[in-house]
Amino acid sequence: MQALLWVALVTSVPLPRETLSMSRTSFIAGLFAAGALICSTILLLTQVTGIANDKQDKDSVFCRFEMQEFDRGLKIGYAVLTVDIDGDGKLDIVVVDQHEVVWYENPSWHKRLIVRGRTRPDNVCITALDIDGDRLPELVLGAGWRPTDTATAGQLFWLRRGKNRDEAWELHELPCDEPTVHRVRAIDINGDGKPEIVHVPLHGRDNTARGNWTDGRPVRIIALHLPTADPTRKENWREEVLSQQLYVTHNFWPVYSERFRPWIGFPGIAVTSYEGVHVIENQQGRWQTRLIGRGNQDQPHASRGASEVKSGWIGLPVLATIEPWHGHQVVIYRPPAPGERLWQRLVIDEELRWGHALWFADLDNDGKDELIVGVRDDPNPKAGDRHTLRRGVRLYRSLDATGKQWQRQIVENGGVAVEDLCAADLDGDGRIDIIAVGRQTGNARIYWNRGR
Ligand SMILES: [Ca+2]
Ligand SMILES: [Ca+2]
Ligand SMILES: [Ca+2]
Numbered sequence: 001m002q003a004l005l006w007v008a009l010v011t012s013v014p015l016p017r018e019t020l021s022m023s024r025t026s027f028i029a030g031l032f033a034a035g036a037l038i039c040s041t042i043l044l045l046t047q048v049t050g051i052a053n054d055k056q057d058k059d060s061v062f063c064r065f066e067m068q069e070f071d072r073g074l075k076i077g078y079a080v081l082t083v084d085i086d087g088d089g090k091l092d093i094v095v096v097d098q099h100e101v102v103w104y105e106n107p108s109w110h111k112r113l114i115v116r117g118r119t120r121p122d123n124v125c126i127t128a129l130d131i132d133g134d135r136l137p138e139l140v141l142g143a144g145w146r147p148t149d150t151a152t153a154g155q156l157f158w159l160r161r162g163k164n165r166d167e168a169w170e171l172h173e174l175p176c177d178e179p180t181v182h183r184v185r186a187i188d189i190n191g192d193g194k195p196e197i198v199h200v201p202l203h204g205r206d207n208t209a210r211g212n213w214t215d216g217r218p219v220r221i222i223a224l225h226l227p228t229a230d231p232t233r234k235e236n237w238r239e240e241v242l243s244q245q246l247y248v249t250h251n252f253w254p255v256y257s258e259r260f261r262p263w264i265g266f267p268g269i270a271v272t273s274y275e276g277v278h279v280i281e282n283q284q285g286r287w288q289t290r291l292i293g294r295g296n297q298d299q300p301h302a303s304r305g306a307s308e309v310k311s312g313w314i315g316l317p318v319l320a321t322i323e324p325w326h327g328h329q330v331v332i333y334r335p336p337a338p339g340e341r342l343w344q345r346l347v348i349d350e351e352l353r354w355g356h357a358l359w360f361a362d363l364d365n366d367g368k369d370e371l372i373v374g375v376r377d378d379p380n381p382k383a384g385d386r387h388t389l390r391r392g393v394r395l396y397r398s399l400d401a402t403g404k405q406w407q408r409q410i411v412e413n414g415g416v417a418v419e420d421l422c423a424a425d426l427d428g429d430g431r432i433d434i435i436a437v438g439r440q441t442g443n444a445r446i447y448w449n450r451g452r
């Protein structure tokens, strides 16, 4: 049992990354050395592999899954969302691809087109909400994604269905003056029961690679209020700036639960950026951006801070992040210690490259959320990676009341280069299933939750 326990390292110090020069040295030595030296090199390599396997063996299985692949023809599966598109009570799947947006009908997963080629590529983000009041969801799509173009505004549309399910959807433009439109969510930011559309670009205007993307204007995080007049008229939508002080804001998530209220104002929005983890809160009618965690700042002139964020409940409220930006660490933040302002940072996994998706869900129905993590890239030994675990989907569950010990489960090792994932009970059996979309693998998979 002890061997199955995979306990988190309580540290904020990343693993040393100097293995490149070491492995290059031993490779050259191996090439020119005598037979005995080659033999000892082979022995050494075997041992290294053995250690890696031992580590994998320490992963546990606390939830069983059955995989179903429902698409293999994606260009770049930028985003995946579950929403009941046709109003039959069953959650369908929406996928944002480079040039098109499609939905898959539950339970046949028959693929239907929403829009193709009528936006500036790439399409990148999506959310669902009822804009016209007919109780069926419309979609809001972010497009024109060119991550290094900090001069040209991206695109934001809302999409309304046609008269029947095979007719193309209408596109209606929304106000958008921000370059690098990247993430959009429907969030009720003023507590009136109606969601606003909040979008977070990656960059503000005029930032450059040479300045490590922090030499221009900060990102403007914007809420669009649903108009009472005709929503097809762009001028009827009102913009409200929620924050303009952060750089390289990669993702955001509403932190709405009453359980967070002692520490985060209500409603609050967690945002990850080069500066770390912030929460945007409304205090006495004014939006404020407050630091709650610094993220990984080991390389001040390269990728830093944090890139993904989600909130969850494990008996206490927690946030999870990927650090640094597009990084190699899965991090849990626990509420601040008494007298402290910042949340307590805990690295729970460093055996990954380019973490790119997070989700919290109670997968085993014990009242506590598990953390689901999507990894986009395979390990790159030339860049110093010493782990052998591949891209895919992993789970982590908290083992104690303080959230300091976590156990890992590998759900997918290699089959999906996860660009995005989400979780929902797709078949209504009371168990939450996982849906992942892949970039380099161009595929989309459901992992059906079959219980413990
Ligand atoms: Ca449906
Ligand atoms: Ca509607
Ligand atoms: Ca659970």
Ligand SMILES: [Ca+2]
Binding pocket: 424, 425, 426, 427, 428, 429, 430, 431, 432, 433, 449
């Ligand atoms: Ca299910």
